[in-house]
Amino acid sequence: MDLIDRVSRQFEDSARTKLDALEHLAAPIAGAVEVMTTSLLNNGKILSCGNGGSAADAQHFAAELVNRFELERPPLAAVALTTDSSTLTSIANDYDFTQVFSKQVRALGQPGDILLAISTSGNSPNVAEAILAAHEREMRVVALTGKGGGRIGELLADGDIHLCVPADRTARIQEVHLLVLHCLCDGIDCLLLGVEE
Numbered sequence: 001m002d003l004i005d006r007v008s009r010q011f012e013d014s015a016r017t018k019l020d021a022l023e024h025l026a027a028p029i030a031g032a033v034e035v036m037t038t039s040l041l042n043n044g045k046i047l048s049c050g051n052g053g054s055a056a057d058a059q060h061f062a063a064e065l066v067n068r069f070e071l072e073r074p075p076l077a078a079v080a081l082t083t084d085s086s087t088l089t090s091i092a093n094d095y096d097f098t099q100v101f102s103k104q105v106r107a108l109g110q111p112g113d114i115l116l117a118i119s120t121s122g123n124s125p126n127v128a129e130a131i132l133a134a135h136e137r138e139m140r141v142v143a144l145t146g147k148g149g150g151r152i153g154e155l156l157a158d159g160d161i162h163l164c165v166p167a168d169r170t171a172r173i174q175e176v177h178l179l180v181l182h183c184l185c186d187g188i189d190c191l192l193l194g195v196e197e
């Protein structure tokens, strides 16, 4: 086995998956930027969630809004629902792991807020439950999925935005998700600050 060859194939596969996704995702990403920016300008906030690597992505995105992305701007309202171990363990222990995000959405979500729901399979039950809770709270959902979108694709309502990566490998989908999150940060800054380039 030639490891260098293997690494080369991972890079090529990742780059190809990203370029293939552009055609599918450019327009809905632009739509998600507008929906998120409108919510933030109206004193809304973005709640983000996901499992495993997608939990890290949810936190990564929230940190870039609360702190900064590439430009100086005022802090923006975002909360990752993946970070409070007391809340997560008490909900999972007393109820069920499927409710770890939905209970937080019911506690924190307000009409006009946005749920950023991340799942490469589209099938994580706790992310699906968070979407149902967001709809109850009159929140719009931006869903990042792959593998055809799974159950989450079926749960989305009018006004929600589905960013489904046309790929089947979890790692490749995650790599596109990170690019999408940076496009969202860049687009939000662009709309807020009126950046031309």
Ligand SMILES: O=C(CO)[C@@H](O)[C@H](O)[C@H](O)[C@H](O)COP(=O)(O)O
Pocket: 051, 052, 053, 054, 118, 119, 120, 121, 122, 123, 124, 127, 170, 171, 174
């Ligand atoms: O990062 C990885 C795999 O690359 C894993 O931690 C992965 O995120 C976990 O298996 C998740 O539980 C998968 O959940 P999902 O993306 O299907 O919703």
Ligand SMILES: [Zn+2]
Pocket: 053, 171, 174
């Ligand atoms: Zn991973």
